[in-house]
Amino acid sequence: MIRVLFADRAENWPRYKAPLAHALAQAGVRAEIVLPDAAAPDSIDYIVYSPMGPVQDFTPFTRAKAVLNLWAGVERVVGNKTLTQPLCRMVDDGLERGMVEYVTGHVLRYHLGLDATLAQQDGIWRHDDGVPPLARNRRVVMLGLGALGAACAQSLSGLGFDVTGWSRSPKQITGITCLDGAAGLRQALSHAEILVSLLPDTPETSNLLNAQTLALLPKGAAIINPGRGTLIDDAALLAALDAGQIGHATLDVFRVEPLPPAHPYWAHPRVTVTPHIAAESRAETAAQVVAENIRRSEAGEALLYLVDRARGY
Structure with missing residues (x-):
């Protein structure tokens, strides 16, 4: 069973908990979703990430195969020197x-x-x-x-x-x-x-x-x-x-x-x-994007919405 770290703000976990578990199950992915401080960083396979969340140093996550951003924009993370894992942006219906x-x-x-x-x-x-x-x-x-x-x-x-x-x-x-x-x-x-x-x-x-x-x-x-x-x-x-x-x-x-x-x-x-309301990731649809990328990675398929570090998006 793979381990998925939910690294967003704590107040967002209740609205993502059920949709993320459901999306992973629908994608055929057997996964345990853990919260920060609930598991050792070197046991994490995927990081579901928000720039406003608690994870800013990716160095301890030596096993992580990808960082899956919950935001469409990646400007707050793409330049992070500790980020060596593949980074995917959110493209959510x-x-x-x-x-x-x-x-x-x-x-x-x-x-x-x-x-x-x-x-x-x-x-x-x-x-x-x-x-x-x-x-x-x-x-x-x-x-x-x-x-x-x-x-x-x-x-x-x-x-x-x-x-x-x-x-x-x-x-x-x-x-x-x-x-x-x-x-x-x-x-x-x-x-x-x-x-x-x-x-x-x-x-x-x-x-x-x-x-x-x-x-x-x-x-x-x-x-x-x-x-x-x-x-x-x-x-x-x-x-x-x-x-x-x-x-x-x-x-x-x-x-x-x-x-x-x-x-x-x-x-x-x-x-x-207007107070940054034009578009926001919805838990139900964003969870499906995250789950599909984890499924693809586990199947050896190319990740969706992979960020080009040189271009910054």
């Missing part, structure tokens, strides 16, 4: 659908001008203000075409939006105009009426949206960032909002979380703050 719904909802909110409509309480009938264009005439740009970005892009394309995607490496997705490289980024930004950022956190993506790149967007563009807080130069975004270059920003992720009460984003009239 529940997490993906949550992100698709968040992004689609906020794109439609901007597209339809719902903020202004819902704020209209003065009794004035403003039919002459016009109607929004059809989705096919609204240009949406997706920065990042990984599993989450591609799913969001396809959802928006299915609604009729004119969707362009940009990624660091070339991609091909049916119905999406895919660009890459520095020239492709400039081209994508130059016509992004609504910009969605779902890039990973790497040295190459840090402050990708800065004073220079924000200036490339059409005046009044809207930004949605449920990706990583480090993608945006906060001072540059605030300046662009104040100048009217950016019409509004909906931000779900930040460099410091929780976002400090005194941060300018909270009070800015052109910023919507």
Whole structure:
């Protein structure tokens, strides 16, 4: 029987206990799930891991065959010098659908001008203000075409939006105009009426949206960032909002979380703050991903969603 260490925060164990045991049994894996301090590190075969959990030094886990991250992002662990075991990120259907719904909802909110409509309480009938264009005439740009970005892009394309995607490496997705490289980024930004950022956190993506790149967007563009807080130069975004270059920003992720009460984003009239709720791993579906990877490893098959350490994701 193999031993699986659940190395997440203690308060998350009750919601993972039954789904993880069920998923392992359904996958045909005979396993004992143990908690930190309940077993010697050198007896552990797999680590189910959260960056907020108690395990930060992987050196004692000499028998571990893989570290299975419960988060989609791996930036908090990929650079850990003690991590020599294979690392797998979480690609979870529940997490993906949550992100698709968040992004689609906020794109439609901007597209339809719902903020202004819902704020209209003065009794004035403003039919002459016009109607929004059809989705096919609204240009949406997706920065990042990984599993989450591609799913969001396809959802928006299915609604009729004119969707362009940009990624660091070339991609091909049916119905999406895919660009890459520095020239492709400039081209994508130059016509992004609504910009969605779902890039990973790497040295190459840090402050990708800065004073220079924000200036490339059409005046009044809207930004949605449920990706990583480090993608945006906060001072540059605030300046662009104040100048009217950016019409509004909906931000779900930040460099410091929780976002400090005194941060300018909270009070800015052109910023919507959401508390990192766009997508979260669901215990039932995440457990299935973990169990499948353990099954594959025990069967000598390739692990799913293996992280490329050099690229950082």
